[in-house]
Amino acid sequence: MIWKLLRQHISPLQLLGFFLANLLGVFVVLLAMQFYNDVRPIFSQNDGFISNDYIILSKRISTTGLTASTFSDKEIEELASQPFARNVGAFTASQYQVSCSMGIQGMATFGTQMYFESVPDQFVDTHSQEWHYEPGNQFVPIILPRNYLAIYNFGFAQSRSLPRLSEGLVSTLELMLVLRGQGKEQRMKGRVVGFTTRLNTILAPQSFIDWSNAEFAPQADTSPTRLILEVGNTADERIVKFAQSHGYDVDDDRLQAGKATYVLKIVSGIVMAVGLLITLLSFFILMLSIYLLVQKNTRKLQTLLLLGYSPARVSLPYQLLTVGINVLVLLLALALLWWLRGHYMKMLWSMFPTMPSGSYLPTIILGVALCLLVSVLNIIALRRKILGIWKG
Amino acid sequence: MNTIKLQKTLPQVFAQQPDIQSDIWLQELAFEKGRLYLVEASSGTGKSSLCSYLYGHRSDYLGTIMFDDRDIRTFSISEWTRLRQQNLSLLWQELRLFPELTAWENVEIKNRLTKYKKKKEIASWFEELGIADKLHTKVGLMSFGQQQRVALMRALCQPFDLLMADEPISHLDDNNAQQMSDLMLQEVQRQGAALIVTSIGKHISIHYDQILHL
Numbered sequence: 001m002i003w004k005l006l007r008q009h010i011s012p013l014q015l016l017g018f019f020l021a022n023l024l025g026v027f028v029v030l031l032a033m034q035f036y037n038d039v040r041p042i043f044s045q046n047d048g049f050i051s052n053d054y055i056i057l058s059k060r061i062s063t064t065g066l067t068a069s070t071f072s073d074k075e076i077e078e079l080a081s082q083p084f085a086r087n088v089g090a091f092t093a094s095q096y097q098v099s100c101s102m103g104i105q106g107m108a109t110f111g112t113q114m115y116f117e118s119v120p121d122q123f124v125d126t127h128s129q130e131w132h133y134e135p136g137n138q139f140v141p142i143i144l145p146r147n148y149l150a151i152y153n154f155g156f157a158q159s160r161s162l163p164r165l166s167e168g169l170v171s172t173l174e175l176m177l178v179l180r181g182q183g184k185e186q187r188m189k190g191r192v193v194g195f196t197t198r199l200n201t202i203l204a205p206q207s208f209i210d211w212s213n214a215e216f217a218p219q220a221d222t223s224p225t226r227l228i229l230e231v232g233n234t235a236d237e238r239i240v241k242f243a244q245s246h247g248y249d250v251d252d253d254r255l256q257a258g259k260a261t262y263v264l265k266i267v268s269g270i271v272m273a274v275g276l277l278i279t280l281l282s283f284f285i286l287m288l289s290i291y292l293l294v295q296k297n298t299r300k301l302q303t304l305l306l307l308g309y310s311p312a313r314v315s316l317p318y319q320l321l322t323v324g325i326n327v328l329v330l331l332l333a334l335a336l337l338w339w340l341r342g343h344y345m346k347m348l349w350s351m352f353p354t355m356p357s358g359s360y361l362p363t364i365i366l367g368v369a370l371c372l373l374v375s376v377l378n379i380i381a382l383r384r385k386i387l388g389i390w391k392g
Numbered sequence: 393m394n395t396i397k398l399q400k401t402l403p404q405v406f407a408q409q410p411d412i413q414s415d416i417w418l419q420e421l422a423f424e425k426g427r428l429y430l431v432e433a434s435s436g437t438g439k440s441s442l443c444s445y446l447y448g449h450r451s452d453y454l455g456t457i458m459f460d461d462r463d464i465r466t467f468s469i470s471e472w473t474r475l476r477q478q479n480l481s482l483l484w485q486e487l488r489l490f491p492e493l494t495a496w497e498n499v500e501i502k503n504r505l506t507k508y509k510k511k512k513e514i515a516s517w518f519e520e521l522g523i524a525d526k527l528h529t530k531v532g533l534m535s536f537g538q539q540q541r542v543a544l545m546r547a548l549c550q551p552f553d554l555l556m557a558d559e560p561i562s563h564l565d566d567n568n569a570q571q572m573s574d575l576m577l578q579e580v581q582r583q584g585a586a587l588i589v590t591s592i593g594k595h596i597s598i599h600y601d602q603i604l605h606l
Contacts (some may be wrong), residue, residue, distance in 0.1 A: 001493070001497055001500065001501050001504065002501070004492075004493070004497075005490055005492065005493065005501075008492060300490060303488045303490070304501075305473075306447070306449060306476065306482075306488065307476065307501065307502050307505065307546075308473055308474075308476035308477040308502070308505055308506070308550070309473070309505060310469075310470065310473045311469060311473075387469075390469060392450070
């Protein structure tokens, strides 16, 4: 009966206006959220795995070649303190001459000038038991990039009719190393103990490089020119932003995903902001409409209060009306979203058949949160309005 | 609630007037449960204001009004709501009916809140007051005299310690006025409540315990 009394002066047109505007707003917000969740896995397929990724950073080489190409301690510290960085290691290069000849059973067959680099052991992805060096040892373990072997096998050996080498065979080759510097010369033995895909250089243990640099080139500047960075997710767009703002080069095109994620995030953010704006405006339409309604029914509301109806009881019909509309909007928006998502997921799956399906859950949580927020604001506003009538 | 005390009460608008001659304003006065009061006044002396103050609708007065031993200015919204459901009933001069509801619905809207009267009883009141045929007529279409009777029935659909009737029979003939006052008195006595009737001349002829001039 109260409802019969209070529904007078309800303008269906205003409510419809609010309903549609709010529906559009909520729908756009939820769509942006869902689309972001659905598309993101395409760019960051490693996301789900616990394995970490490594990125190698160097300074961009300018055309004049005059800017410092080494990283200072401060720059390394800054990089290590970034939220995306789990660990930073520096490449240390050998600062003296190294020549290497190789042979089978002591017979030298091939010689070359070469160099070594090292990174801290925890960045080395080959777990060989021989991977250690103590000063005084005559044997140096070496790790080669897998693609060096590929270059030899498929480029060089093929064209020169030389035998191809397997990883196992290369591991049996004995390398004779000669280190020269500071007027000293030392012969050592070396052998390839493993292959890496992560590090694109000829690796020796850190302890060997530290010892040999001190021995053969004590005055040389050993500031690193390259850094290895351990990150949780290479698609993290903050890496790209950081590298760009500091003029660093990143050797890995995996970071393209980071850029794409970044753009996706910006676009989704803009769309979501527009949706929120529409929702906000529609919220004001509803409040204006309800205020107008309360205004027109002021006398009736006042009489009800005077008859002994509590403000809560009198506000209830309007609160239920607004909450009902809000819930209806949410349900309809989710239904629309479900329908539209079906269409775009079909398209995405045809392009990326292995793409994992994103979850509805964050979107539903967002929708419910939005609905709750708007409803609570409605309820509070109505209650205040009715209390205003009580006070006259 | 047994006693309503007025201590030096005066509507704020009268504060500037020098000599106020009144049995109520600026007096120490008590309304007791079980007694019948007539407040006689000419227009503009604050009779409706008195009803509004006692009903918690307005508080633009000086002095103090006490229900038993509590200053009514200290009552919260929920206390006033409860008082209006269980202790205080007011028959407004301007009735405050809902014109878009039927006579029956206007009574029922109060009874639904208090669940005090049976439908049968309310229906018999309509008979008694001679408007049984208007049961389902919208109040907006009824005469003021008929509306006064509807408003009375609504005022009786609750327990009360005090019933205030602000010029209840201004638009009724003697016969109808008599029926209405019979019903009112019957309910007041049954509940052992106090009754305050205000009047600017025409008033229900019952035996009042006290007649006060505003």
